[in-house]
Amino acid sequence: MEIFQVEHARKWMKATNERIQEKKQELTELDQAIGDGDHGINMARGFREVMTKLDGETYQHVADVMKDVAMTLMSKVGGAAGPLYGTAFLKLSMAFKGQDVDYPLFTKGMEDAVAGVKQRGKSEVGEKTLVDVWSAVLEKLQENDHFDGSLMLDTAKAAMENTKETMATKGRAAYLKERSIGHLDPGSVSSFYLFESLAGVIREGV
Amino acid sequence: MEIFQVEHARKWMKATNERIQEKKQELTELDQAIGDGDHGINMARGFREVMTKLDGETYQHVADVMKDVAMTLMSKVGGAAGPLYGTAFLKLSMAFKGQDVDYPLFTKGMEDAVAGVKQRGKSEVGEKTLVDVWSAVLEKLQENDHFDGSLMLDTAKAAMENTKETMATKGRAAYLKERSIGHLDPGSVSSFYLFESLAGVIREGV
Amino acid sequence: MKKIVNDPERVVQDMIQGLVTAHPGSVKQLPDTTVITRKDAPVSGKVGLVSGGGSGHEPAHAGYVGKGMLDAAVAGEVFTSPTPDQVLEAIKAVDSGAGVLLIIKNYTGDVMNFEMAAEMAEAEGIQVEKVVVNDDVAVEDSSFTSGRRGIAGTVFVHKIAGAMAEKGGSLQEVKAVAEKVIRNVRSMGVATSPCTVPAAGKPSFELADDEMEVGIGIHGEPGIERKKVATADEIAGELTDKIFTDLDFANSDVAVMINGLGATPEMELYIVNGKVQAILADQGMNVYKTFVGEFMTSLEMAGCSVTLLKLDNQLKELLDAPSTAPAFYS
Amino acid sequence: MKKIVNDPERVVQDMIQGLVTAHPGSVKQLPDTTVITRKDAPVSGKVGLVSGGGSGHEPAHAGYVGKGMLDAAVAGEVFTSPTPDQVLEAIKAVDSGAGVLLIIKNYTGDVMNFEMAAEMAEAEGIQVEKVVVNDDVAVEDSSFTSGRRGIAGTVFVHKIAGAMAEKGGSLQEVKAVAEKVIRNVRSMGVATSPCTVPAAGKPSFELADDEMEVGIGIHGEPGIERKKVATADEIAGELTDKIFTDLDFANSDVAVMINGLGATPEMELYIVNGKVQAILADQGMNVYKTFVGEFMTSLEMAGCSVTLLKLDNQLKELLDAPSTAPAFYS
Ligand SMILES: Nc1ncnc2c1ncn2[C@@H]1O[C@H](COP(=O)(O)OP(=O)(O)O)[C@@H](O)[C@H]1O
Ligand SMILES: Nc1ncnc2c1ncn2[C@@H]1O[C@H](COP(=O)(O)OP(=O)(O)O)[C@@H](O)[C@H]1O
Ligand SMILES: [Mg+2]
Ligand SMILES: [Mg+2]
Ligand SMILES: [Mg+2]
Ligand SMILES: [Mg+2]
Incomplete structure (x- = not known):
């Protein structure tokens, strides 16, 4: 893949939605363990709405897809995940605006997205939140110079799994302090599905 | 036994209290099945108070014992059982007043007691209430001419067991209609313990 | 079932203590009794209203003691x-010479105990009248049985008779309006989980994971029919159907009460209310006022009851009259 | 856990429908939103008060919409x-030009969503201020984390800020008094059973038959410590101890709130209150007013929280001011 196109964006969202619907209960159970048990429900509702939205529209630019994804997630997910995912996609949309999305631009978009999420959530890497997964993926994108699906998948997976061993200091799991150790962070798991889906799109190429 | 004396009355109440305390949970469970699950608790509270009361008093006449039993049950049991048992003992006390309690007087007291309970509860024999046990015991007393512990025990037992097969038309179990069949009436079971205890006192003689 | 209590045998005393200290300005406990009265009882010249029953139905009955509602509530042991x-003490404490009305829920035990208290009070020269509330249409009203039970509709009797007494009605007038409410109020409930009497320590009945008990009483006594749990809409339909079969509400102005039995989230009560309102509108009834919340509970039982009261102008005015009772502010 | 609902995915919509039809004279729903406002919103010249959060805490937050309290409540999905x-719609609907105060409970999600709405509203030229309630002493207040949670104490913020707005306070004045309440209010809770998010269908956590969860949140999130169930007196002692460690209430006038989490019988809340009052009296505090009931619930969770608010003359006056909100009549 050279250019990340509208069709790629659609496939990305479609694959993500399928994964999220399939894993709705798993995400909810993870959130029950160290949060309030709504993460799967929220993400499933949000991505179902994303699909409805995208299916009814035609797009010229990836930026426009990202914008609709952002707005839909923002207004349908709620909780902590809604504004965070919403902000991420809004930043991608703003970075991509009116342009073809080549590797450097995609990476730039991800930089803005991660910065936006960190700012919105007042959070940093290592706090056992989805920032851990997004940051790890970004870092590899910055180190590399071309789309690499397998690398993205492995990176996201490792970062997601790593949240199990850390103690939460942000989000609802933070209230549990030491008791949060030993559980995966639900937002990191949903983010993993997002990047796993993107990795699939990248590997399939155009 | 020729004359039912103060010591007999005390032993009767002591034995009854022991049985009721022992069977508290059984009575409550019976009441849970077709009532509201408080009969054992109420009776246990009432007879515990009866013992406290009697232990602190000296009596000349059986009537005075019966009166204290009546007043204590009336003010400590509550629910349906409180006024019914209270009325029964009050009627016994009134019938016995100032006299030695021989067999005919005891029977007369029981006649008044049963009439009083029926009137208070607006109930008749066959409605699956404690009236069934009291009436059966009374009937045998009327047919006989001397205290007979074994007869009393058998009579009370049969009447109590018979409530299992009847349908309730009074008391809380009446709401269950057909569904009340197949369960013993809790008030009849507590009444059985009362007469079982009395039968024991009679058999032991003075 | 876990309970936040100290001693299962002392829950009523402890509760009364907590209640009186919560509302020290408006209610008081009669020393050495389980009677709660208005702080200013007896109110000179006013008919006294006394209600009560077993405990476990909170906020009934003490929550309805206040200006414009009850003068006293007598608390029995749980469900007893x-x-x-105790009732006699309450009567004596609220009688100002204008007489006392007893509002009794129709259970054998309640009727007998309150009647005996009335007899004693009359022997002491106090004028006493009584009304018996029997709004639960789940149970057939038959002359061969003790008749229908009194449940959440009782709260409307407290409110309306209380308003009548407050505005100076005579004992007969207060009794008459209480009886009018009783003639015009109907209720029915459903439970999805049982409750546990603290001193009993185990649930009053058992329900499978997919069952509910229709026509439930408020004492953990089993209902009249056990069936598969239904949706909120179906439950609203079944309860109102049963009520309409018993009393014709067509074209009436009605007050609605959706009462939670203890453990049901208010969210669910509102969902039931949504459907009840739709049904009433469909049938051309006019909802004058709606009450959603916990009014007559059954410890931590899950479930709800629906109460409908047919209103005329007099009842509307009395329902709207001010009340300062902690559990029925209007 | 059985639920009396129609469709687990539609509980919020159904609830709002039932709520609006229950109180048609005082509140309305903004079309196509989950926002409930005062019927007379925007109130000319008055600062608008908007609160809200996930659903499942009923009567919070819509039950506090009324004269003297909130102008609007925004309902999210359950615990979300x-x-x-949605928040933006609420802000726009209640702004009369005098500005809008957002009362937010301190959860990352709530703070982010309300902040974004505030940014959007400001972009549209509306003056918006916000306060974040964080009364739960169970959770440490650390600058490295998102800080303490907001729980039942929020209701006092609604009440007092609402009274200030009603009597004509400016946006800054209303915000200042809300912040004063936040500085002076502390809470902590305990749960004896979990709750079930309707769409999740299974309990949020599990507790053994003899366990309780201390420092429970109001979203079914686990508490801070699990231990053997204690007596009501011990629980009252532990919760107030933790509160006193966080804020010195010695010699203060205080308002007390004993809040049921959903399934706890009111009887138990009063039992807890009895001990809390005794403890406060022991420590020389003066209880000005007590509230016992369900104010900030967690679906059908069993348990309770204790909230203490230190009062000065201003706060007393505002606490006593009239409110017509369905869940906080005063
Ligand atoms: N301050 C934060 N910064 C970044 N991510 C966060 C923050 N707070 C929470 N999250 C992420 O959000 C996830 C929880 O999302 P969700 O359950 O939808 O929201 P809520 O906690 O409001 O119920 C967490 O697993 C975590 O990854
Ligand atoms: N009307 C009645 N007449 C005679 N006995 C009755 C009547 N109603 C109830 N009982 C008796 O009382 C018993 C129940 O007592 P109890 O559980 O203490 O009272 P409650 O039903 O008020 O909870 C029943 O089992 C029955 O024997
Ligand atoms: Mg969550
Ligand atoms: Mg009983
Ligand atoms: Mg009983
Ligand atoms: Mg949430």
């Missing part, structure tokens, strides 16, 4: 009618 | 903060 001596 | 577009 209070004893005559 | 509402989205910025």
Whole structure:
């Protein structure tokens, strides 16, 4: 893949939605363990709405897809995940605006997205939140110079799994302090599905 | 036994209290099945108070014992059982007043007691209430001419067991209609313990 | 079932203590009794209103003691009618010479204990009248049985008779309006989980994971029919159907009460209310006022009851009259 | 856990429908939103008060919409903060030009969604201020984390800020008094059973038959410590101890709130209150007013929280001011 196109964006969202619907209960159970048990429900509702939205529209630019994804997630997910995912996609949309999305631009978009999420959530890497997964993926994108699906998948997976061993200091799991150790962070798991889906799109190429 | 004396009355109440305390949970469970699950608790509270009361008093006449039993049950049991048992003992006390309690007087007291309970509860024999046990015991007393512990025990037992097969038309179990069949009436079971205890006192003689 | 209590045998005393200290300005406990009265009882010249029953139905009955509602509430042990001596104390404490009305829920125990108290009070020269509330249409009203039970509709009797007494009605007038409410109020409930009497320590009945008990009483006594749990809409339909079969509400102005039995989230009560309102509108009834919340509970039982009261102008005015009772502010 | 609902995915919509039809004279729903406002919103010249959060805490937050309290409540999905577009609609609906105060409970999601709405509203030229309630002493207040949670104490913020707005306070004045309440209010809770998010269908956590969860949140999130169930007196002692460690209430006038989490019988809340009052009296505090009931619930969770608010003359006056909100009549 050279250019990340509208069709790629659609496939990305479609694959993500399928994964999220399939894993709705798993995400909810993870959130029950160290949060309030709504993460799967929220993400499933949000991505179902994303699909409805995208299916009814035609797009010229990836930026426009990202914008609709952002707005839909923002207004349908709620909780902590809604504004965070919403902000991420809004930043991608703003970075991509009116342009073809080549590797450097995609990476730039991800930089803005991660910065936006960190700012919105007042959070940093290592706090056992989805920032851990997004940051790890970004870092590899910055180190590399071309789309690499397998690398993205492995990176996201490792970062997601790593949240199990850390103690939460942000989000609802933070209230549990030491008791949060030993559980995966639900937002990191949903983010993993997002990047796993993107990795699939990248590997399939155009 | 020729004359039912103060010591007999005390032993009767002591034995009854022991049985009721022992069977508290059984009575409550019976009441849970077709009532509201408080009969054992109420009776246990009432007879515990009866013992406290009697232990602190000296009596000349059986009537005075019966009166204290009546007043204590009336003010400590509550629910349906409180006024019914209270009325029964009050009627016994009134019938016995100032006299030695021989067999005919005891029977007369029981006649008044049963009439009083029926009137208070607006109930008749066959409605699956404690009236069934009291009436059966009374009937045998009327047919006989001397205290007979074994007869009393058998009579009370049969009447109590018979409530299992009847349908309730009074008391809380009446709401269950057909569904009340197949369960013993809790008030009849507590009444059985009362007469079982009395039968024991009679058999032991003075 | 876990309970936040100290001693299962002392829950009523402890509760009364907590209640009186919560509302020290408006209610008081009669020393050495389980009677709660208005702080200013007896109110000179006013008919006294006394209600009560077993505990476990909170906020009933003490929550309805206040200006414009009850003068006294007598608390029995959990689900056990209070004893005559306690009721008598309440009567004596609220009688100002204008007489006392007893509002009794129709249970054998309650009726007997309150009646005995009334007899004693009359023997002491106090004028006493009584009304017996029997709004639960789940149970057939038959002359061969003790008749229908009194449940959440009782709260409307407290409110309306209380308003009548407050505005100076005579004992007969207060009794008459209480009886009018009783003639015009109907209720029915459903439970999805049982409750546990603290001193009993185990649930009053068992329900499978997919069952509900229709026509449930408020004492953990089993209902009249056990069936598969239904949706909120179906439950609203079944309860109102049963009520309409018993009393014709067509074209009436009605007050609605959606009462939670203890453990049901208010969210669910509102969902039931949504459907009840739709049904009433469909049938051309006009909802004058709606009450959603916990009014007559059954410890931590899950479930709800629906109460409908047919209103005329007099009842509307009395329903709207001010009340300062902690559990029925209007 | 059985639920009396129609469709687990539609509980919030159904609830709002039932709520609006229950109180048609005092509140309305903004079309196509989950926002409930005062019927007379925007109130000319008055600062608008908007609160809200996930659903499942009923009567919070819509039950506090009324004269003297909130102008609007925004309902999210169960335990999920509402989205910025919904909050924005609420802000726009209640702004009369005098500005709007957002009362937010301190959860990452709530803070982010309300902040985004505030940014959007400001972009549209509306003056918006916000306060974040964080009364739960169970959770440490650390600058490295998102800080303490907001729980039942929020209701006092609604009440007092609402009274200030009603009597004509400016946006800054209303915000200042809300912040004063936040500085002076502390809470802590305990749960004896979990709750079930309707769409999740299974309990949020599990507790053994003899366990309780101390420092429970109001979203079914686990508490801070699990231990053997204690007596009501011990629980009252532990919760107030933790509160006193966080804020010195010695010699203060205080308002007390004993809040049921959903399934706890009111009887138990009063039992807890009895001990709390005794403890406060022991420590020389003066209880000005007590509230016992369900104010900030967690679906059908069993348990309770204790909230203490230190009062000065201003706060007393505002606490006593009239409110017509269905869940906080005073
Ligand atoms: N301050 C934060 N910064 C970044 N991510 C966060 C923050 N707070 C929470 N999250 C992420 O959000 C996830 C929880 O999302 P969700 O359950 O939808 O929201 P809520 O906690 O409001 O119920 C967490 O697993 C975590 O990854
Ligand atoms: N009307 C009645 N007449 C005679 N006995 C009755 C009547 N109603 C109830 N009982 C008796 O009382 C018993 C129940 O007592 P109890 O459980 O203490 O009272 P409650 O039903 O008020 O909870 C029944 O089992 C029955 O024997
Ligand atoms: Mg969550
Ligand atoms: Mg009983
Ligand atoms: Mg009983
Ligand atoms: Mg949430």
